Amino acid sequence: MGNRQDLNRLLEVANLELAYETVQVVWGVNLKVSRGQVVSIIGPNGAGKTTTLKALAGLIPVRKGRIIFDGQDVTSEPAHLRVRHHLCLVPEGRQLWARMTVEENLLMGAFSPPLRAKAHQNLNRIYELFPQLKERSKQACGTLSGGEQQMCAIGRGFMAEPLLLILDEPSLGLAPILVEQVFQMISRIAAEGVTILLAAQNANQALQVAQYGYVMEAGRVALEGVSDELRASDHVRRAYLGVSN
Amino acid sequence: MSAVDLLNLVIAALLLAGVYAAMSVGMTIVYGVMKIVNLAHAGFLMLGAYFVYELYARFSIDPLVGVVLAFPVFFFIGLAVHWILIRRIPSSDQPTLTSLLLLFGLWLVLQNLGYLIWGNADRAILTPRTLYVLQIGPISFPAVRLIVFGAAVASIGGLELVLHKTWFGGAVRALMQNSDAGRIVGVNVEKTARIAFGVGIAFAGAAGGLLAMLYSFSPDFGGSFLLRAFVIIVLGGLESFAGVAIGALILALAETFSILVLPASYQPAIAFSLLVLALVVLPEGVAGLWNKRHRLA
Ligand SMILES: Nc1ncnc2c1ncn2[C@@H]1O[C@H](COP(=O)(O)OP(=O)(O)OP(=O)(O)O)[C@@H](O)[C@H]1O
Ligand SMILES: [Mg+2]
Numbered sequence: 001m002g003n004r005q006d007l008n009r010l011l012e013v014a015n016l017e018l019a020y021e022t023v024q025v026v027w028g029v030n031l032k033v034s035r036g037q038v039v040s041i042i043g044p045n046g047a048g049k050t051t052t053l054k055a056l057a058g059l060i061p062v063r064k065g066r067i068i069f070d071g072q073d074v075t076s077e078p079a080h081l082r083v084r085h086h087l088c089l090v091p092e093g094r095q096l097w098a099r100m101t102v103e104e105n106l107l108m109g110a111f112s113p114p115l116r117a118k119a120h121q122n123l124n125r126i127y128e129l130f131p132q133l134k135e136r137s138k139q140a141c142g143t144l145s146g147g148e149q150q151m152c153a154i155g156r157g158f159m160a161e162p163l164l165l166i167l168d169e170p171s172l173g174l175a176p177i178l179v180e181q182v183f184q185m186i187s188r189i190a191a192e193g194v195t196i197l198l199a200a201q202n203a204n205q206a207l208q209v210a211q212y213g214y215v216m217e218a219g220r221v222a223l224e225g226v227s228d229e230l231r232a233s234d235h236v237r238r239a240y241l242g243v244s245n
Numbered sequence: 246m247s248a249v250d251l252l253n254l255v256i257a258a259l260l261l262a263g264v265y266a267a268m269s270v271g272m273t274i275v276y277g278v279m280k281i282v283n284l285a286h287a288g289f290l291m292l293g294a295y296f297v298y299e300l301y302a303r304f305s306i307d308p309l310v311g312v313v314l315a316f317p318v319f320f321f322i323g324l325a326v327h328w329i330l331i332r333r334i335p336s337s338d339q340p341t342l343t344s345l346l347l348l349f350g351l352w353l354v355l356q357n358l359g360y361l362i363w364g365n366a367d368r369a370i371l372t373p374r375t376l377y378v379l380q381i382g383p384i385s386f387p388a389v390r391l392i393v394f395g396a397a398v399a400s401i402g403g404l405e406l407v408l409h410k411t412w413f414g415g416a417v418r419a420l421m422q423n424s425d426a427g428r429i430v431g432v433n434v435e436k437t438a439r440i441a442f443g444v445g446i447a448f449a450g451a452a453g454g455l456l457a458m459l460y461s462f463s464p465d466f467g468g469s470f471l472l473r474a475f476v477i478i479v480l481g482g483l484e485s486f487a488g489v490a491i492g493a494l495i496l497a498l499a500e501t502f503s504i505l506v507l508p509a510s511y512q513p514a515i516a517f518s519l520l521v522l523a524l525v526v527l528p529e530g531v532a533g534l535w536n537k538r539h540r541l542a
Pocket of ligand 1: 020023025043044045046047048049050051052092169201
């Protein structure tokens with residue numbers, strides 16, 4: 001492990017074990033994400049993807065293991081302070097505030113005091129990147145279409161000037177054309193230099209946009225590798241890409 | 246009934262709705278942020294009444310000034326109560342039996358504290374303007390009711406402003422709707438809950454002072470208003486401030502107009518009946534009617 005690699009590493013998760021009450025669902029998971037990369041986690045229902053990502057955001061306490069982000073140990077840091085490291089989760093199911101407007105939702109993304117001064121500047125940047133959000137800015141989030149909601153949720157994460165943007169099932173429940181749109185949005189954000197960690201059941205698209213991938217099954221990392229290699233592997237082809245030889 | 250009588254009743258109901266809304270928003274904000282039904286709200290309404298009364302009786306401080314002073318004083322009382330008791334309640338997305346019992350117990354303690362200090366005699370705040378009536382054409386406005394209405398509307402307006410124009414307000418509204426999303430963007434849930442509880446108690450104290458300008462009171466004052474507040478926030482859909490205003494208006498109209506058909510002694514039954522009706526017909530409150538169409542996918 002050279003020093004250069006360490007500097008380049010944005011996120012390192014070591015031996016993570018997570019549980020709901022007494023039921024353990026994640027067993028010794030290791031993840032590494034380097035700066036500027038897009039990394040995907042794929043896996044079936046109930047594999048523990050969401051649980052892992054929630055733990056990264058501090059929403060679930062870590063039972064064992066460590067989370068190192070941007071050179072700092074954040075394992076036991078409360079959720080509301082993690083956004084100060086520019087570690088942002090766009091949660092599964094979007095979790096927007098339905099009765100607040102699009103603009104209010106976006107602005108809340110900059111709630112953390114160090115971010116407030118630049119809130120309006122960042123808001124305008126999001127409107128430039130995603131003009132559709134600007135058109136809807138005064139509308140209550142609960143009235144948006146699924147695709148627009150996902151866009152708003154990603155925008156809210158983007159308001160915190162993320163070093164790492166964690167996206168949990170960004171295309172869940174969306175029509176194919178909207179899935180395409182959301183992945184375009186992800187590419188655009190990646191092109192801005194934001195590192196992305198993405199969890200999805202849709203393995204095809206998730207591996208296409210990523211450089212590196214993890215396959216999670218039953219709470220463990222079953223397979224990992226450069227995404228082209230993963231896509232070529234028999235296991236992934238059979239179980240996730242629907243290819244039967 | 247003549248048109249003038251009708252108008253007088255509508256105005257009476259409107260004036261009543263103001264103070265009803267003021268006494269309910271405190272419970273709404275506490276419920277919204279913490280999912281705690283603050284049964285002790287009645288105790289703080291009562292303390293607010295005595296607070297304003299004592300300031301007037303001992304120091305001749307105008308009751309209206311007393312109400313203004315009640316805000317900061319009860320805010321800090323609320324912070325203290327949160328620090329000593331409320332933060333120990335395990336957090337939950339739903340009201341728990343623990344929190345209900347704790348707050349019911351707190352109400353009993355406050356009530357008996359009231360008996361200890363002030364005995365069980367009825368008190369009332371009588372000022373020169375208590376009996377003053379403004380007459381505009383055929384319509385009469387009891388001055389004190391106008392004043393109470395104005396104070397109630399001003400305080401609710403101030404709260405709305407805070408909720409919509411400040412970061413703290415954004416955090417409160419965010420926690421009311423989705424607390425995990427709040428934590429993700431950096432909202433400190435415990436700190437926000439503590440301040441929100443303080444604000445809730447501040448409104449209880451001030452509303453108690455306003456009620457004391459209208460009605461006589463004793464240490465068990467607050468119980469019947471707790472029931473009313475309960476009806477109002479159930480009608481209002483538990484966590485919507487616009488709903489609270491509408492709920493308050495519905496209850497005030499029902500109570501005011503009931504005197505046409507029911508003896509006054511049956512008035513408390515109105516609130517009970519509305520509560521049952523609301524729970525059966527509109528479990529999500531009036532606000533649920535329009536929220537239903539805008540549910541998140
Ligand atoms: N709040 C909870 N309480 C108890 N168990 C839970 C809870 N949430 C998830 N689980 C369990 O934890 C395991 C992992 O769930 P998780 O949501 O992390 O999977 P996932 O990989 O994100 O699945 P999906 O692709 O369906 O989103 C599952 O067995 C699930 O039943
Ligand atoms: Mg999931």
